[in-house]
Amino acid sequence: MPSDATPDPYADPLRFGQRVQVLRERRGMTQAQLADLVGISPHTLRKIENGQQKAPGLSMVMRIAEALRVRDLADLTGLPETHVDLFVGPGHPRLAEVKAAIDTFTLASDVEPPPVAHLEARLHAAWKARHESKNHREAIGQLLPDLIRDAQALVRHADTAADRRAAQALLAQTYSLSQFFIAYQPDAALLWRVAERGMVAAQDSGDPHTIGVAAWLLAQAHRDSGARHFDAADAINLEAVRFLEPLLPDADDDLLAIAGALQFELGYTAARRRDTGVAWGHWDKANNMAARLPADYYHPITSFSQAIMGAHAVTVAVELHQGGESVRQAARADEHVIKSRPRRARHRIEEARGFQLDGQPDTALATLDKAFEAAPETIRYNGYARAIILEEVESTQSQRRQRASELAVKVGLLAA
Incomplete structure (x- = not known):
């Protein structure tokens, strides 16, 4: 050297x-x-x-x-x-099985694929389980290996161009579900394989909504890899926004929602850069798109909706390190109920970050307790939550230290 x-x-x-x-x-x-x-x-x-x-x-x-x-x-x-993994959670017991299904390519053509309608119904049930289950990784981890193998088989056996495009759309959706399972687990290479394969399958499908979802997830993979990848995240996001823009005047709710989710992701990355005006500008554009959706609508994958915009405002304020603003936004966001358990838990974690920034560690811990109640597997794999808990485990105030220690045991950071 x-x-x-x-x-x-x-x-x-x-x-x-x-x-x-x-x-x-x-x-x-x-x-x-x-x-x-x-x-x-x-x-x-x-x-x-x-x-x-x-x-x-x-x-x-x-x-x-x-x-x-x-x-x-x-x-x-x-x-x-x-030695404490902060931004990588523990490996889920089902990670090896999911990884094996992703990494194995069966070339033989004698495996009979399921009917398209059957696979669609199973994917719908898997997404429903992901949003409704407290331990959502366990719920979808049971389903993913067979879903991955069957979706790959459906692509291999497609007889016509139209059948192949439909099969690729289902395979892309399966990879999207896989990315939610793999995120924040100790296998970054596997996450990248899934994100990139999902984008390729989505492009082969030609379906705008499927392409939008794959771009949304691939951009997140870039952004979460660090500041050097922010430009790549923005490039993917912007390309997807430009691709969808001509379709928006006549878009259905799902297409409009993924376009709104992509707008917010641009704001999220800008907030990570501490670019206040750009961050809130994209939040405003996403909020305008959300206002065009029915009041009770939730996007089946991203949870994008009118109700989620308050939670998104908390995230922007937290990433901009605006402690007071994040607390104010949290008060407004609590007027709405987020249906998805893992998304509700993620919002509680963002609120806790805001309270910690605002010098309210006791409220931050109480909010993390709410996150644990909503979805234990979300807080268990979230680096920000783990960092707050570990910091308060060393608090000089005995009651706070005790509360943080009890939460650390529940989350799995400390032995009982």
């Missing part, structure tokens, strides 16, 4: 400040950007990175880990005993 090469925090025993600097630079962030995200001055961050100031306390370490999206806390601290 050249003498002037950037050191590798995963290979060399670096001090804490050096690790912060290396991980920050790998995320493509300036000192000013990271300092702003964690609430300290650039001068203070510079002293931490240069070793002129001792490593900060756990609460600041957790904020730095969240801002840099450090997946393993030990990568930031350099201490093996702090």
